[in-house]
Amino acid sequence: MLEGCKWDPQVGDAATLADFPLLMPESTWHGLAQAAEAMTGELMAIEQAALATRASLQELGLPDRLVDALYSDEPPTPAAVRVMRFDFHPTTAGWRVSEVNSDVPGGFTEASFFTRLMAEASREGMPAGDPLRAWADGFARGVIPGGQVALLSAPGYLEDRQVTVFLARELHRRGWQTHLAHPAQLHWRDGVAHLETNWHRGPMDAIVRFFQAEWLAAQPDARNWRRMFHGGLTPVTNPGIAAVGESKRLPLLWRRFGISTYTWLCHLPETRHPNEVPWEQDDSWVLKPAMCNTGEMVLIRPATSGADWARAVRAVKLQPDRWIAQRRFHPEPVNTPDGPRQACIGVYVVDGRCAGAYARLSERAVIDFAATDVALLLTQE
Numbered sequence: 001m002l003e004g005c006k007w008d009p010q011v012g013d014a015a016t017l018a019d020f021p022l023l024m025p026e027s028t029w030h031g032l033a034q035a036a037e038a039m040t041g042e043l044m045a046i047e048q049a050a051l052a053t054r055a056s057l058q059e060l061g062l063p064d065r066l067v068d069a070l071y072s073d074e075p076p077t078p079a080a081v082r083v084m085r086f087d088f089h090p091t092t093a094g095w096r097v098s099e100v101n102s103d104v105p106g107g108f109t110e111a112s113f114f115t116r117l118m119a120e121a122s123r124e125g126m127p128a129g130d131p132l133r134a135w136a137d138g139f140a141r142g143v144i145p146g147g148q149v150a151l152l153s154a155p156g157y158l159e160d161r162q163v164t165v166f167l168a169r170e171l172h173r174r175g176w177q178t179h180l181a182h183p184a185q186l187h188w189r190d191g192v193a194h195l196e197t198n199w200h201r202g203p204m205d206a207i208v209r210f211f212q213a214e215w216l217a218a219q220p221d222a223r224n225w226r227r228m229f230h231g232g233l234t235p236v237t238n239p240g241i242a243a244v245g246e247s248k249r250l251p252l253l254w255r256r257f258g259i260s261t262y263t264w265l266c267h268l269p270e271t272r273h274p275n276e277v278p279w280e281q282d283d284s285w286v287l288k289p290a291m292c293n294t295g296e297m298v299l300i301r302p303a304t305s306g307a308d309w310a311r312a313v314r315a316v317k318l319q320p321d322r323w324i325a326q327r328r329f330h331p332e333p334v335n336t337p338d339g340p341r342q343a344c345i346g347v348y349v350v351d352g353r354c355a356g357a358y359a360r361l362s363e364r365a366v367i368d369f370a371a372t373d374v375a376l377l378l379t380q381e
Helices: 026-050 054-057 064-070 109-121 131-142 158-173 242-246 250-257 262-267 306-318
Strands: 023-024 083-091 094-101 148-152 177-181 186-189 191-198 202-205 206-209 285-289 322-325 334-336 339-350 353-362 372-374 376-379
Touching: 023 026, 023 094, 026 054, 026 083, 026 094, 026 262, 026 339, 026 376, 054 202, 054 250, 083 131, 094 242, 094 262, 109 131, 109 158, 109 353, 109 376, 131 158, 131 206, 131 306, 131 339, 131 353, 148 191, 158 177, 158 206, 177 262, 262 306, 285 339
Parallel strands: 023 376, 148 177, 148 206
Antiparallel strands: 083 094, 083 339, 186 191, 191 202, 285 322, 334 339, 339 353, 353 372
């Protein structure tokens, strides 16, 4: 727990680490990996198209201040490395993607450290990859070796802090000087980010942003964070453009860009504006806010209490342009030592190449923060 920075091994009385691995044939994994890489290319082309007009960004349901930061005549701030995670689910109709975690995907310690330990202990298969190593290798290609790096996260969020500590340890092991910080402690001078804290003051050679873009937009002083989107010289990972792909409303804009989204259309359930479908009466639709990160706001009427559903109805009707309705898929349960479970396989893509998986299991239809982390191991059969 201490070496791997897994500080939340249980939620309430429930363990969040499975004591058995989830086994997958290599042939199945290669199919998911190829799909994730293809969707990455399609997504990045769509992101660039969405940046071209302010109206497109507004349709994504992003906060106004975030739209202001993304729509700019200044050159985009360079990226140190780009990582995203596609969440695949086995369903009765094949593999389906519920979302892409494009902005600040986590799960590194579970996908790398914990999975490696499980592979050594069980000897039942091999890890699908090592997202931490792939991320650090990509970082090394884009950042001056041995420089100063600020890793940003929100105070009070243990699950975020353990990710930045885990990443910082790997960077420090490779020779960088790392500093855990908050965006308010950054100040930009002539396009260069400077950290100003009690323990360090000076320019940074790179920024690791594990602070969600919509949270940045809520910070009082935009001067501390807008340069992470445009006009900055200090490389940032993930770059600000990642907020575009994070919006669940992006599929509503696909057709107007004339860009192929073939792989997405094969895997993503039908996505519509809430005003276009009868989601109040038809349980085949799922509601999601535009910026939804951990599944806590995904609403399925049969699985939602009456009071929560009533609040959701009011929220969607009040701001329909900040929500989507998505066709509900039917998960294919996975048999485990704990009984049938719903599975989610998060496939990492780092700089366009598949890098490993973060797998979770749940008794409920929605995979959220209370799901059980499980090591995914590949077998030859």
